[in-house]
Amino acid sequence: MASGSWEEFFAVHLPPTDFEDNRTLLKEFCERHDKYGNKIVLVTSGGTTVPLEHNTVRFVDNFSAGTRGSASAEYFLEHGYAVIFMHRQKSLEPFTRHFSGQKLLDMLEIQERGPNTTITVRPDSVDVLAPVLVRYKAALAAGAVLQVAFTSVSEYFWLLRAACECLARLGPRALLYLAAAVSDFYIPKDRVPTHKMQSESGAPVIQLQLVPKMLAPLVNLWVPAAYVVSFKLETDESLLIPKARAALEKYKHKMVVANMLQSRHHRVILVSPEASQEIVLTREDIHAGVDIESAIVSEIVRLHAEHLAGGGAGAALPAGAGAAAAAAAAAAGWPPRSPR
Amino acid sequence: MASGSWEEFFAVHLPPTDFEDNRTLLKEFCERHDKYGNKIVLVTSGGTTVPLEHNTVRFVDNFSAGTRGSASAEYFLEHGYAVIFMHRQKSLEPFTRHFSGQKLLDMLEIQERGPNTTITVRPDSVDVLAPVLVRYKAALAAGAVLQVAFTSVSEYFWLLRAACECLARLGPRALLYLAAAVSDFYIPKDRVPTHKMQSESGAPVIQLQLVPKMLAPLVNLWVPAAYVVSFKLETDESLLIPKARAALEKYKHKMVVANMLQSRHHRVILVSPEASQEIVLTREDIHAGVDIESAIVSEIVRLHAEHLAGGGAGAALPAGAGAAAAAAAAAAGWPPRSPR
Structure with a gap:
């Protein structure tokens, strides 16, 4: 089955519930950095999901922990870029990516001194943590990072287009680094069942449809002057x-x-x-x-x-x-x- | 299509690469706590994946952040249980679940005093962090938690059976709290393509098969004396x-x-x-x-x-x-x- 057009995709899939909030954040971020003549990179990171049910219990997912995107975001900051980090909810994030699982808790020790309890980082962990923490605090203080999160492929596309609309004003100073693992396939909204599929009714057949290639309108219409980098795995x-x-x-x-x-x-x-x-x-x-x-x-x-x-x-x-x-x-x- | 038998599932799906290491850990953990007459709960948590390709780029996933399982594990520890926390890689874990994203980094402040740099938790965050940290350190010191991780549904089943084999010796002192969101469907190994599906060849049809119900052999054969709790969403x-x-x-x-x-x-x-x-x-x-x-x-x-x-x-x-x-x-x- 052929893919629908990108216009049709946006017409059929409603924007995510927190879309307007995110659009406002994107707009403010781009305007502020544009004013200072900064370069902005949009880093997309992590995989998108394709829900198999409206009340989503199951979905098709794309393999990606967000390693590439979260690491790249840190290096772009070092090169003086402002960074929009558009990532899959719960995927790796810049700075915290170094301390997955219980690593940070393991670095802490607690001192109970009478009424005052203090918690400090173990001296032998300071060397590991300090450089990351310094860079994190600096990025935060400079307002150099904006994080926005998506889960489904349609949330991703809504955010991507909104970010491009805000980035367009930067012309060639905008860099798009599209490292997210975006689904090629999805299930058209009208074929997604409302309730959880019941295993009693036998194994289902999932008929997928091709996702429209958003890179076409992105390059031609949304950010024609930007430097656009895509990824192929x-x-x-x-x-x-x-x-x-x-x-x-x-x-x-x-x-x-x-x-x-x-x-x-x-x-x-x-x-x-x-x-x-x-x-x-x-x-x-x-x-x-x-x-x-x-x-x-x-x-x-x-x-x-x-x-x-x-x-x-x-x-x-x-x-x-x-x-x-x-x-x-x-x-x-x-x-x-x-x-x- | 009907599901195959559980014996067939284990015959067709090879054990995960780190299986023997995990089996050794499970065995030691159960033997140690059995010796002290402790109760052990097996908490399963998070969703399982069903790979759509052998070199897995895409997979079907089950919705679950691991909220239920990771919180429950903490409460079982408070009730004196030893806990096997069998969770989806990167899903929420006990203790760290309270500090997702950059919350922990935000609690830290760095002091550079001449040659000595120290990092401490901000005084206003100590009240939040200290109780969790105390419980975490206590569980660690007592060797009361064993964490093992899975991603795919077949990894989950291999670990589940191995844990049951080790828990059987505890008889009724074993509690199984099966909160993981396990796939009902999978793609038989011989129908999974080796390479990434190409979107040029059109949208694929995914024919799923029912997963055998492991609860049957688990209750009847693997841990017949245990107290078994399953979940239905x-x-x-x-x-x-x-x-x-x-x-x-x-x-x-x-x-x-x-x-x-x-x-x-x-x-x-x-x-x-x-x-x-x-x-x-x-x-x-x-x-x-x-x-x-x-x-x-x-x-x-x-x-x-x-x-x-x-x-x-x-x-x-x-x-x-x-x-x-x-x-x-x-x-x-x-x-x-x-x-x-």
Whole structure:
């Protein structure tokens, strides 16, 4: 079955209940950072769900813990970007991602001194926690991060479009880093049963429909001047580069970060219309706990600066000229260009 | 399509890679607490997944954050039980459940004093954190909790059977509190595609098969002397009690905790072969942040004590006789009875 159009998707699926609140937050965040001439990156992270019932007990989910997105958000902050972190509810978040499970509780010790109880971080954990905490507090104090959460694929699309509408005013200073694992399939609203499917009535057959490709209106209509990076995760190596190139030709965006499910934490290929570039962590990097996202983000930040220096027209400068051009661009400032 | 037998399920689905490690942990935990005559509760928590591909990118999931299970585990510890907390990877866990997202980081403040950096919990957060931390440290020091994690429904079943095999030696001192949201359906292994489904080939049809009902061999063969509590979540009120009663008649276990998706955090019905009993939080309870799990667990602990006092034969004592009988039972100790 063919996918419906994106207009039809928004017509059929109502906005999530907290949508207006989130839209207000997005708008304020983008206006504030636009005023200061900052760059904003929208990082999407985690998987989307497709409900199988209206009273959702079961759903189809996409595998993603949010590792890539939450780590990348931290590195974008280090590069001076303001970050909209649009993530799957309960998936990994920047800063807290380092302390999953009971790790933080295990670092704490309690001192009961008469009427005064104090709780401190064990001295041997301070070295681990302090650098993360310092960066977290700094980002918070600067108002440099806005977190918004989604669960279902339709919530994701509503938030994505709203964020783009707010980001459009930044023109080429907006960077979209679409790392979320978005469902390709969904169940049309009118075919979703109201109540929990009963196992007594036998095993159900789930007929899925293709999700419309939102990258098309996003690149062409919503944020035409932005630097857009999409992600492609495959399990069959022979499909990886061909599919990345096909996506670039179809949607005309700037880059696909292509990766294999099995090796995604130590190898990615940055595929742009002009070239492709492999990033691989060495064994020493892996042992030292280096995040591959640090290298991915550095390279994308460099290319984004080149894009900005080139007037946002998409013409890449020769490598090496990027940094100087970016510095010049930053000094000159960028007039917000609204394509709307 | 009918479900296969449980024997067939274990024959077809291989054990998870870390299975032997977890089995060793379960065995040691049960032997240690059995030696001291302790009661052990197995709390299962969170949803199971059904992979749609061998290299899992997509899966069907069951809605469950692990709220019920993680809260209940804490209350069982307070009642002196040793707790096996068998939970979905990344779902809520006892103690840390109180501090989701960035709550814990927000409680910390950093002091840089010359060469010495210290991190402390803000004085206004100590009152919130201290009681939880004290209980967490006490449980840890007593070795009273064992956590094991699953993701897919087949991992869940392998762990469940292994836990039962270890718990059998405790006879009626074992309590099973099966709060996990287990898939009713799965995709037989030979019909799961190896690679990620390609959206170019059109929307797929997913043909699911019924999962065998593990409660049958669990009650009859694996832990015949244990006190077994299952859970039933419905979205249609008219089905709730009839389905709970049908389950008790079919599987001959001790109790079904029946709840509606919409009201599950403030209303449950404990359905036993003899009676049914509603537990409802008052508006004041809800405002005061009372967990309904506190009441559920108290009542089940009381009934389990009666069951023990009755020789584990399932005869319930009149209400009120429970506590005294349990005390007498604890003093006398229970000879481990292995049904295997």
